[in-house]
Amino acid sequence: MQNPSVIRTRPRRTSTATPARTLPLTFILLVIVCACVVGTGFFLAARQHFTSMDYGIKNSRLRDQLQNLEAEKRRLLLAREVALSPISVRKAARGIGLRENSESAQTIAVPAKSAPAKNRVEDLHLIKAATREEKRVTANPFVRTVLTAPVNVKDSGETRTRVVDSSKVRKDRNEVAALVKFR
Amino acid sequence: MAPRAKKKQRPNLKQTAFTRFMLVIAVFVVWIGGISVRLVHLQVQQHDWLREQAKGIRVDEKRTKHLRGTIYDRNGRALAISVNVKTLYADATRIADVKAAAKAVAKALNLNETKLARQLDEAKASDRRFVPLAKGLDAETVEKVNRILERPGITKADTPKFEGLHWREDQKRSYPYETLAAHVIGFSNTEGNGQAGIEQSKNDELYGAVIKKLQERDRLGRVYDETVTEKEPPKDVHLTISVPIQFAVDQALEKRVKESGSRSGSAVVIDNRTGEILAMSNYPTFDPNKLNGLNADNLRNAAIQSNYSPGSVFKLVTYGSALDKGLITPEGMIDSGNGTIEIAKHRFTDSHAIGRVTYKKALAHSSNVCAIKTSLRVGKETFYSYVQKFGFGKPTGVELPAETGGIVRAPERWYGDSLASMSIGYEIGVSALQMATAFATIANDGVRIQPHLIKEIRQSDESSIQLAKPERTQVVSTETARSLRTMLREVVVAGTGKRAQLDGYSSAGKTGTAWKFDPAIKAINRTKYVSSFIGFAPAENPAITIAVVMDEPKIGGRDGGGAAAPAFREIAQTVLPELNVAPDLDTPALVADTEEIPEAPGVDDSEGGDGRKAEAGGPRLNERDVDRPKALTPERTKPTTETPKPKSTGLPREVGVEPVKRIEQPKGQTRNKSRAVRVEYRT
Numbered sequence: 001m002q003n004p005s006v007i008r009t010r011p012r013r014t015s016t017a018t019p020a021r022t023l024p025l026t027f028i029l030l031v032i033v034c035a036c037v038v039g040t041g042f043f044l045a046a047r048q049h050f051t052s053m054d055y056g057i058k059n060s061r062l063r064d065q066l067q068n069l070e071a072e073k074r075r076l077l078l079a080r081e082v083a084l085s086p087i088s089v090r091k092a093a094r095g096i097g098l099r100e101n102s103e104s105a106q107t108i109a110v111p112a113k114s115a116p117a118k119n120r121v122e123d124l125h126l127i128k129a130a131t132r133e134e135k136r137v138t139a140n141p142f143v144r145t146v147l148t149a150p151v152n153v154k155d156s157g158e159t160r161t162r163v164v165d166s167s168k169v170r171k172d173r174n175e176v177a178a179l180v181k182f183r
Numbered sequence: 184m185a186p187r188a189k190k191k192q193r194p195n196l197k198q199t200a201f202t203r204f205m206l207v208i209a210v211f212v213v214w215i216g217g218i219s220v221r222l223v224h225l226q227v228q229q230h231d232w233l234r235e236q237a238k239g240i241r242v243d244e245k246r247t248k249h250l251r252g253t254i255y256d257r258n259g260r261a262l263a264i265s266v267n268v269k270t271l272y273a274d275a276t277r278i279a280d281v282k283a284a285a286k287a288v289a290k291a292l293n294l295n296e297t298k299l300a301r302q303l304d305e306a307k308a309s310d311r312r313f314v315p316l317a318k319g320l321d322a323e324t325v326e327k328v329n330r331i332l333e334r335p336g337i338t339k340a341d342t343p344k345f346e347g348l349h350w351r352e353d354q355k356r357s358y359p360y361e362t363l364a365a366h367v368i369g370f371s372n373t374e375g376n377g378q379a380g381i382e383q384s385k386n387d388e389l390y391g392a393v394i395k396k397l398q399e400r401d402r403l404g405r406v407y408d409e410t411v412t413e414k415e416p417p418k419d420v421h422l423t424i425s426v427p428i429q430f431a432v433d434q435a436l437e438k439r440v441k442e443s444g445s446r447s448g449s450a451v452v453i454d455n456r457t458g459e460i461l462a463m464s465n466y467p468t469f470d471p472n473k474l475n476g477l478n479a480d481n482l483r484n485a486a487i488q489s490n491y492s493p494g495s496v497f498k499l500v501t502y503g504s505a506l507d508k509g510l511i512t513p514e515g516m517i518d519s520g521n522g523t524i525e526i527a528k529h530r531f532t533d534s535h536a537i538g539r540v541t542y543k544k545a546l547a548h549s550s551n552v553c554a555i556k557t558s559l560r561v562g563k564e565t566f567y568s569y570v571q572k573f574g575f576g577k578p579t580g581v582e583l584p585a586e587t588g589g590i591v592r593a594p595e596r597w598y599g600d601s602l603a604s605m606s607i608g609y610e611i612g613v614s615a616l617q618m619a620t621a622f623a624t625i626a627n628d629g630v631r632i633q634p635h636l637i638k639e640i641r642q643s644d645e646s647s648i649q650l651a652k653p654e655r656t657q658v659v660s661t662e663t664a665r666s667l668r669t670m671l672r673e674v675v676v677a678g679t680g681k682r683a684q685l686d687g688y689s690s691a692g693k694t695g696t697a698w699k700f701d702p703a704i705k706a707i708n709r710t711k712y713v714s715s716f717i718g719f720a721p722a723e724n725p726a727i728t729i730a731v732v733m734d735e736p737k738i739g740g741r742d743g744g745g746a747a748a749p750a751f752r753e754i755a756q757t758v759l760p761e762l763n764v765a766p767d768l769d770t771p772a773l774v775a776d777t778e779e780i781p782e783a784p785g786v787d788d789s790e791g792g793d794g795r796k797a798e799a800g801g802p803r804l805n806e807r808d809v810d811r812p813k814a815l816t817p818e819r820t821k822p823t824t825e826t827p828k829p830k831s832t833g834l835p836r837e838v839g840v841e842p843v844k845r846i847e848q849p850k851g852q853t854r855n856k857s858r859a860v861r862v863e864y865r866t
Contacts (some may be wrong), residue, residue, distance in 0.1 A: 052407075053401065053407045054407075056399075056406070056407035056408045056409075057401070057405045057406065057407045059409075060398070060405070060406035060407065060409060063409070068322075071266065071267040071322070072322070074250070074264060074265070074266050074267070075266050075267075075321070075322065077261055077264065078261070078264050078266055078357050078359055081260060081261045081264070081359035081360070082359040084260070084359075085359050085360045085361065085363070086360075086363075086426075086427075086430045087360065087361050087362065087363065087430075088361075
């Protein structure tokens with residue numbers, strides 16, 4: 001039953017709702033596209049950022065590597081120079097038992113203190129022989145490493161006396177003749 | 184029926200929802216407002232402080248130094264090179280267990296554990312963040328130490344993986360050739376500053392400037408960005424020194440110094456065509472790698488830093504000036520009389536009288552009388568101008584620190600006999616390099632080229648820095664130089680320098696024997712000599728000039744011909760083939776077959792200079808014949824009272840002179856009073 005005192009001032013709400021305002025599809029698409037663009041932008045920026053950091057790290061490592069290689073190069077250069085140093089070569093030669101001419105001659109010549117008298121006399125001969133040999137070796141150390149004959153020798157006009165031992169010359173001549181004959 | 188007023192009112196849902204909503208909004212607003220205020224406070228008020236904090240965490244400032252420039256020889260062999268080394272240090276504040284750390288480090292570096300623990304304890308107590316534990320470790324050792332010190336679970340960006348331990352980059356200067364050319368190269372200190380030699384004189388070029396690196400690190404300690412601030416990188420210096428030649432010179436000099444029992448010796452080899460110094464050697468020497476416990480005297484580069492009276496080698500200037508002025512010719516005749524000459528009441532004598540001879544022979548026999556007579560003809564002003572032209576009295580300008588200019592007094596400060604003394608190489612102080620340069624001038628047709636040691640300075644990009652060209656001066660004419668070369672050749676062929684003869688090469692030069700000035704007695708000491716031989720080879724077309732100076736030789740020949748000439752010979756014999764100089768003689772040296780000519784430092788009063796040769800060339804110093812008639816000289820000096828009184832220069836001005844009569848001396852100078860001193864000259 002309907003109460004007559006109640007006056008319906010407004011029409012009863014019907015089930016049919018007021019028609020909803022619908023967004024246009026293009027707008028939605030635009031928003032989505034914009035969101036995608038912004039999102040992609042953020043993504044790319046982040047990616048670039050991390051890539052740059054990665055490159056930075058790699059770059060730093062390469063720089064370190066370069067520095068280490070340069071340091072290594074220097075170390076090797078130093079090692080080469082040390083190895084080539086004549087002083088080191090001499091030390092190394094002595095280390096493996098090599099001796100210079102004069103040293104070896106001295107080694108031969110030094111007689112043992114405890115040697116008997118007879119031996120000592122023999123040693124004395126050895127000393128003399130070694131000394132003679134050493135003198136022979138060291139007296140004329142000239143080695144022609146470049147040329148074996150003088151080039152463009154100019155006559156300077158100077159003269160000097162040359163003392164020639166004729167017996168030695170004769171001996172040399174005989175030796176050469178014997179050598180030729182032998183060959 | 185209940186009254187309507189009492190009827191419970193239904194809550195207004197909308198209002199409630201609105202109120203609640205507004206409450207939430209308010210909370211949010213307050214919250215966001217608070218955050219905003221805080222943000223504003225942080226970013227505006229505390230901006231700087233926070234930025235510094237962030238930088239401190241993220242950015243790491245690293246300071247290193249460029250490796251000091253390398254010194255090379257003329258063939259590109261490294262004579263001084265810096266290498267990277269590392270220093271292990273402890274940040275004591277970050278070490279929790281000092282004992283464990285000390286144990287580990289001691290094991291890795293073979294150190295004393297107890298001492299190390301004490302050191303770390305003390306450092307921790309005083310909050311020290313840098314405690315050096317081991318210095319100068321090379322890469323190999325560093326790797327080894329890192330392996331030993333590695334602890335699992337330690338997350339550290341740097342090595343070693345041990346809490347509180349770090350490496351610091353350092354550098355170490357190495358001299359691979361040890362003593363070779365040590366006086367030329369010099370050395371640098373631990374801060375990388377040159378202290379001697381080229382290291383000192385070219386410190387600005389060689390110095391490794393500081394590199395400032397701002398490294399940005401991520402949370403794992405990896406560097407992802409780096410800003411480098413650096414100054415110009417150091418340059419490399421290329422010297423004119425040649426390692427093989429230097430080694431040959433070092434060896435020859437050492438051998439000769441030992442054989443002659445000399446106190447020390449110096450040798451210089453110059454390429455006279457270019458003025459390049461191929462070798463400069465001193466013995467005793469030092470190893471720049473081992474400076475601890477070094478004798479400071481050995482650090483002195485005597486070849487450029489020491490003055491000495493050159494003696495007869497200075498006759499080069501005497502005869503050179505006379506030849507250049509056209510006063511004499513090599514074949515002209517001069518009479519040495521009885522081998523004695525008296526100048527300003529002082530007598531100069533020869534070791535043996537040679538009579539009337541050519542100038543060539545006079546030089547070959549090193550006649551003091553002939554040299555003095557020649558100088559008197561030249562005159563003191565002209566002689567002085569030639570002394571200056573040859574470069575004496577001022578540094579040569581070689582690129583080494585503390586070079587002496589020598590001692591040359593102006594003519595107005597000379598004594599009456601100064602010209603005579605200077606003509607035979609006394610009352611003057613020279614360095615070995617100055618003398619070598621003078622001879623190189625003659626070898627180079629009279630053109631003096633400033634001696635120099637630096638061939639090139641290269642920048643890090645391999646480009647060269649333009650260096651000033653060495654100064655060239657025509658000192659004497661080409662003809663004069665040629666004539667002098669002929670005269671000097673005679674010295675080696677038939678004079679006092681026969682021991683300087685070479686196999687396969689002609690050589691020329693001059694011997695010099697001078698008494699030394701003894702500061703203790705403020706006079707010359709006649710038992711101490713400076714013996715030298717300076718010459719060049721080949722004689723006709725010289726390639727190199729070699730100067731050898733021996734200080735106080737004691738064994739064997741003590742004159743220049745006996746003490747220094749053999750070293751000259753040995754050096755030339757090695758160096759000439761090294762330089763691809765073609766031999767110009769096909770005969771060996773004849774020194775053994777010929778008679779030796781003695782040389783006296785300036786006086787021979789034995790038997791009154793009667794023409795007898797002094798025993799084996801030794802100066803006999805018995806003072807006799809003081810009342811001999813005074814020799815006539817072209818330039819008789821004024822009485823002593825009119826002679827200006829120069830200040831004491833420390834020079835042995837009366838060397839070779841016996842006073843005929845005591846004359847007034849300036850204060851601070853004493854005449855030698857030795858009587859009946861006999862010097863055993865040669866064994």
